[in-house]
Amino acid sequence: MSVNETGLSLGILLAVLASICGFRPEWQKWVIVAMTGVSLALSAVLVLQGMDDGKCPSVNPMGMPLYWVWSLSCLYLLVGRDYRMSRLGIWSAPLVVIGILISWLFPPASGEMETVSFWVHGYYSFGIIALGAFGLSFVATLLGAVQTRRLKRHRLNGAIGGLPPIRSLDRVLRQLVFVGFCFLVPALVSLGIEIWVSSAQVVEFPAYWVANCTLFVLVGFLLLVAKFRGLSSKNFHWSLLTVFSIWIILIFLGK
Amino acid sequence: MSIQCIGLNFRTAGIDVREKLAFSSVSVGNDALVLREQLGCNGVVILSTCNRTELYFSSDFQLESQDFEAFLEKKSGAKLNWKSFLEYRHGEDACQHLFRVVSGLESMVLGETEIFGQVKNAYSKALESGATDGILNKLFQTAFRVGKKVRTETEITHGATSVGSVAVELAERIFGDLKQTRVLILGAGEMSRVTAQSLKSRGASGIFVANRSHDRAIKLAEEMGGKAVKFSEWIDYLIDIDIVIASTASPHHVVSRAEIEAIRKKRKYRSLFMIDIALPRDIAPDCAEIDEVYLYDLDTLQELANEGRVRRQREVEQCERIITNMMIDCGEVCFLK
Numbered sequence: 247m248s249v250n251e252t253g254l255s256l257g258i259l260l261a262v263l264a265s266i267c268g269f270r271p272e273w274q275k276w277v278i279v280a281m282t283g284v285s286l287a288l289s290a291v292l293v294l295q296g297m298d299d300g301k302c303p304s305v306n307p308m309g310m311p312l313y314w315v316w317s318l319s320c321l322y323l324l325v326g327r328d329y330r331m332s333r334l335g336i337w338s339a340p341l342v343v344i345g346i347l348i349s350w351l352f353p354p355a356s357g358e359m360e361t362v363s364f365w366v367h368g369y370y371s372f373g374i375i376a377l378g379a380f381g382l383s384f385v386a387t388l389l390g391a392v393q394t395r396r397l398k399r400h401r402l403n404g405a406i407g408g409l410p411p412i413r414s415l416d417r418v419l420r421q422l423v424f425v426g427f428c429f430l431v432p433a434l435v436s437l438g439i440e441i442w443v444s445s446a447q448v449v450e451f452p453a454y455w456v457a458n459c460t461l462f463v464l465v466g467f468l469l470l471v472a473k474f475r476g477l478s479s480k481n482f483h484w485s486l487l488t489v490f491s492i493w494i495i496l497i498f499l500g501k
Numbered sequence: 502m503s504i505q506c507i508g509l510n511f512r513t514a515g516i517d518v519r520e521k522l523a524f525s526s527v528s529v530g531n532d533a534l535v536l537r538e539q540l541g542c543n544g545v546v547i548l549s550t551c552n553r554t555e556l557y558f559s560s561d562f563q564l565e566s567q568d569f570e571a572f573l574e575k576k577s578g579a580k581l582n583w584k585s586f587l588e589y590r591h592g593e594d595a596c597q598h599l600f601r602v603v604s605g606l607e608s609m610v611l612g613e614t615e616i617f618g619q620v621k622n623a624y625s626k627a628l629e630s631g632a633t634d635g636i637l638n639k640l641f642q643t644a645f646r647v648g649k650k651v652r653t654e655t656e657i658t659h660g661a662t663s664v665g666s667v668a669v670e671l672a673e674r675i676f677g678d679l680k681q682t683r684v685l686i687l688g689a690g691e692m693s694r695v696t697a698q699s700l701k702s703r704g705a706s707g708i709f710v711a712n713r714s715h716d717r718a719i720k721l722a723e724e725m726g727g728k729a730v731k732f733s734e735w736i737d738y739l740i741d742i743d744i745v746i747a748s749t750a751s752p753h754h755v756v757s758r759a760e761i762e763a764i765r766k767k768r769k770y771r772s773l774f775m776i777d778i779a780l781p782r783d784i785a786p787d788c789a790e791i792d793e794v795y796l797y798d799l800d801t802l803q804e805l806a807n808e809g810r811v812r813r814q815r816e817v818e819q820c821e822r823i824i825t826n827m828m829i830d831c832g833e834v835c836f837l838k
Contacts, residue, residue, distance in 0.1 A: 271659075272653050319764070332676055397675060400804075402670070402671070402805055402808070409673050409674075410677070411676060412675050475769075476766065476768075477770055478770035480793070489769040
């Protein structure tokens with residue numbers, strides 16, 4: 247087993263452990279520890295991949311899922327320090343496992359990597375971190391929607407226990423969406439410069455560039471509405487889920 | 502040498518008897534020392550809470566009931582038929598009883614955790630005053646291990662069991678930390694006072710009280726460390742409020758959906774937890790249809806409290822299994838007759 251594979255195995259093992267910690271309340275304090283381990287293992291793998299390829303892993307087509315789950319696990323460390331919010335890790339860990347498995351099962355063929363410009367590089371790097379924040383906010387949105395529904399329907403007990411409080415989820419969710427939005431700004435600025443620089447050659451832009459621009463506009467609009475008009479937790483959750491769905495549809499339509 | 506326990510609790514004696522035998526938490530260590538000297542035993546620990554007073558002894562001889570009764574009469578200053586209130590336990594039975602007490606299985610609210618601290622406090626006071634011996638030290642150390650094990654390995658402490666604690670649990674599920682939450686009490690009744698007290702004990706700041714009789718509102722506000730507001734003005738305060746507790750004696754709804762809808766925008770659609778413990782209800786049920794409103798009435802709260810009690814009851818068997826295993830582990834202490 248190579249060093250890369252060892253790192254990925256460790257990442258999967260720790261992410262699975264983080265999920266298992268959700269089964270008993272007294273284990274939940276270990277979620278943050280397991281996710282810190284995931285983050286460190288993935289950092290090591292990404293550094294090694296980057297050194298092998300001589301390029302940032304963000305521009306490696308099959309390294310992207312790994313870079314994405316790495317950014318997700320790092321952002322989780324920022325919000326999961328609070329005990330109540332640490333439970334977010336229980337539900338984000340499965341996404342991390344999927345991301346790692348995808349990049350492990352479909353590694354890039356050697357020589358497949360094309361040379362990209364500095365601006366495309368910037369677009370990928372910032373864009374994927376933004377998507378990490380949106381990925382985590384997607385998990386928080388689902389948890390918030392479930393928790394709101396349960397409390398509205400007077401269901402305290404049940405199979406899904408130990409969800410974070412609605413207000414904490416809401417605060418973290420808005421912070422994550424804002425962070426994602428902030429990272430989308432330099433990503434799209436880089437994209438704009440790239441388009442401007444290569445305007446002579448470019449005939450058609452990839453669909454995911456269009457999808458990301460749409461995501462930027464919709465998320466920006468949502469943040470403005472939430473800030474100045476105010477939005478109930480339920481409306482914020484559903485609006486965000488709609489925005490993410492539109493983004494995914496645009497990505498798939500482009501394919 | 503044997504371990505013995507004598508005491509009374511909420512099951513065997515009413516509050517009028519229990520209060521006569523209550524020991525001050527300050528002097529409980531010295532009282533244990535005095536009792537040890539008086540009875541000539543090796544060690545004494547006195548556990549005195551609002552629901553029980555129990556004396557744990559280790560001695561080389563069997564203590565007789567009349568030995569205690571003289572002491573109890575002197576302590577309480579009352580000549581009662583103590584035999585009818587007291588429970589005597591020896592050896593294994595006494596050890597098992599202590600393990601059950603420390604685990605919350607003998608508490609009025611099954612699984613409550615406060616008793617653990619109270620037993621710990623009683624033991625440390627007796628230890629400080631030199632009233633314990635090696636056997637009692639070992640017994641109590643084991644009891645604390647049992648208490649911890651029961652709490653961590655079972656769900657005996659999970660789930661709220663009273664209206665007040667359900668309200669607190671719900672508030673924590675909505676707001677997380679209650680330190681920044683503001684509470685509005687509509688109607689200065691006993692139930693709202695108890696519920697607000699539970700929320701305050703968990704850090705709720707800013708308590709506002711509105712009542713048709715403003716004097717009663719002022720009285721309750723003073724008691725809760727809050728502010729009394731005129732009943733006609735409570736809606737203005739609702740803009741900054743997170744939790745509403747309604748328990749007026751009004752025959753019709755005091756809070757309507759239209760009133761909440763009117764201030765939603767000003768509240769920026771923040772979550773509002775509404776507890777309606779009035780009969781007839783004070784808050785119109787259709788308020789629950791507003792997205793950010795979480796409305797719970799008395800029936801729902803009581804139902805949730807019952808669920809909590811049933812849930813805890815289901816855990817008793819598992820707790821008893823832990824206690825039995827620990828009894829075997831500490832056999833050298835427990836099985837001394």
